[in-house]
Amino acid sequence: MAAMWQCQGVNPTAAAPAGAARQGSLRELNLALVLGRIATAQRPPSRAALAAETGLTRATVSAVVEDLVAGRLVTEAEPTPRAGAGRPARGLVLAGDGPAGLGLEINVDYLAACVVDLAGAVRHHTVHRADLRPVSPGDTLGRLARLAAHARADAEAQGLTLAGAALGVPGLVDDTGRVRLAPNLGWRDVPVPELLAGHPPLTETVDGVPALVVDNEANLAALGELHAGAGPGSFLHISGEVGIGAGIVLDGALFRGTRGWSGEIGHIPVRPDGPPCRCGGRGCLERYAGQEAILSAAGLAGADLPADTAPTRLVELAEAGEPAVLHALHEAGTAIGVAVASVVNLLDLDTVVLGGGYAPLTPWLRPPVLTEIDRRVLTAAWSPVTVRPASLGATAAAVGAAGSVVRRIIARPAGWLARL
């Protein structure tokens, strides 16, 4: 079939079939179960170990693994050295030369593309720095398409097969891939799929699975953190860029809300009677802890710094002990703490991850955030809340986007196996 950019913004279907459980569902479920164990295991597990862990018989595990190996999702690793007698186990690992995901990111001051393989390794990474606010959406997407074509060529040169792509943008995306509003980019109602359709196709549509998924940048960054950082669990990932977004991970799954617009933490009212915000409200978090607010409070607003060096400068000045900067960060941290207290009271989370521009500022933001949490969270006394920096770098959304593609394959391998 003709290749095309097909888009979709919402939940990848979960592993469990919500519909009828037909005969083949059993195999689908067990493929996902076994592959998931292989993906999360510390060391390459043997078939026997998988059988013991999952409760399946060794016969079943062998059959399932055979399918996975045939589909290039799993390969046999060097036998793990083990003490004692017995036939040596053959370790199973995710294939490094099978399907891979293409991750793209559009942000205010850069474009990024990367390729991540099944095992989670970043196999390609390009960043194109430029202030994109004056560039039209069409031109921006054109540049992005060139970046993507380059990434695809590199991936194929390494023997990888791209199984799909995901694009992160700093704004609200609806379920057709249209960007409804990206305030800091100046976008409103941009039909990303249509605009990309004019460019040479970069991915093929695999049955049912759209070739390109457009999603909120904060959501994808949270997904990246989920897979890069500590294992599954629940946490709030705050992306402090020009705007402030958040990704909510509950029990190892991203929560997207009714329409996919969850996580707008930047407009939580911190002081209901505070200064008016661009969104129409008053005293939103963004007015106290957004990049512009921090720079302005630190006395760096007028300084004609290039957009991408401002955060670096902030860290330098904080390390030097510059009082105005320290005060600005304390105020920002307090505001974040008030907003986070609301979230933790509501959702009972035990971890808060500071990502994006906040990550390098964690040493100065964490104390006031913790102070507010301790003061305002009802259950803080029994169950401490951890506040930590994100483990991914600045382009976490791109890596998270690519990771989301391969994670979907891992969660539903039957779809991939049915492709050839």
Added chain:
Amino acid sequence: MAAMWQCQGVNPTAAAPAGAARQGSLRELNLALVLGRIATAQRPPSRAALAAETGLTRATVSAVVEDLVAGRLVTEAEPTPRAGAGRPARGLVLAGDGPAGLGLEINVDYLAACVVDLAGAVRHHTVHRADLRPVSPGDTLGRLARLAAHARADAEAQGLTLAGAALGVPGLVDDTGRVRLAPNLGWRDVPVPELLAGHPPLTETVDGVPALVVDNEANLAALGELHAGAGPGSFLHISGEVGIGAGIVLDGALFRGTRGWSGEIGHIPVRPDGPPCRCGGRGCLERYAGQEAILSAAGLAGADLPADTAPTRLVELAEAGEPAVLHALHEAGTAIGVAVASVVNLLDLDTVVLGGGYAPLTPWLRPPVLTEIDRRVLTAAWSPVTVRPASLGATAAAVGAAGSVVRRIIARPAGWLARL
């Protein structure tokens, strides 16, 4: 085995088996699928209709239904009159004489017990009014046990079999059923299961399924609303009692948080520098919209009203147009709106349900709540948020508790069928 009160506070396992998919899982899944359809159907569906809806074959549906009928979960209803030719269908409905759930509630000024059958009908309902603040936890639980024994006897007289019980309390419950903190009741670290063990057993332990589940009152009220009101979806259910709790329903499932302590909306900071709250924070929602705050702002604080007539009096005065009361409700509604705006920005919900004491006050609370939402929610322009009163009455938590028991059977019928 000896019957005992066994307790547990967290998630009933979902329908989808997270573990191994063994042979029987197929049948388990399809039992749940078919029973779920029967439960949510508008009119009694035929086997053929179920087959068409679910995608299963008629043969499979027949076999599944046979199991459900044998287990007293489903019965055949009168044939639905239908136009046209063909053998008449036999309609399937949830059995009214099968398993039932016992729901219990402890609140500040009453105890409640009720029995709900599979179809969701309330078959027994008792409320015992009394100010329980001066009563010791042990005595309170003793009274509750008597209420429960009475309910059980009534249920059995009607031919029902109690399949489990759930208890709602206005406080934080851990996963052993211990009440960690119930501020408005004056409880702290009350081991409910131990205290109930001394009383004559009211339910038997069905394999694996604990006979008694202790949960937060607001969670259970939200569950009740989920099943009584509009179908599955996502909403925030706010219980305005002496304290303010909330139940969060996401995609038809209650979200409980990492430790089951989600929904503490009463302590979301509305004005971070406001008056100190009992929780240690400042300017919490409870200080502006809790029952005491509203009564005090309305000038009814000193009035020596019995605890249970105050809310009624408030409605009367509001209907009479009493300025102080109207002003108090406007202020409370504004505070609720600020807190709700945070929640909606974060979770992207489209419905907010005002429950508990707020339900009858909805006409006065709704306008200021909507005003704040429109002003502060980024996506409000595209997707309106509905604010509506709860459809269940004052003892929603008791009904929701009983409903949660039967809902668990409907979600996982295999467990019940394996019981005999």
Added chain:
DNA sequence: GCCATTTAATTCAACCACTGAACAAATAGC
């Protein structure tokens, strides 16, 4: 060096539950 022991993985008959088609049941319309 040989053999018993031990653990890993495969093979194979049995079985469970779904599939699809054929068949029986029950009604409306002519």
Added chain:
DNA sequence: GCTATTTGTTCAGTGGTTGAATTAAATGGC
């Protein structure tokens, strides 16, 4: 009464798991 139509059941066939037996490949004791 006969046909068309729709419902529900029966039955052989099949996919996939089960459990035991078998083969494979190493260690360790004698």
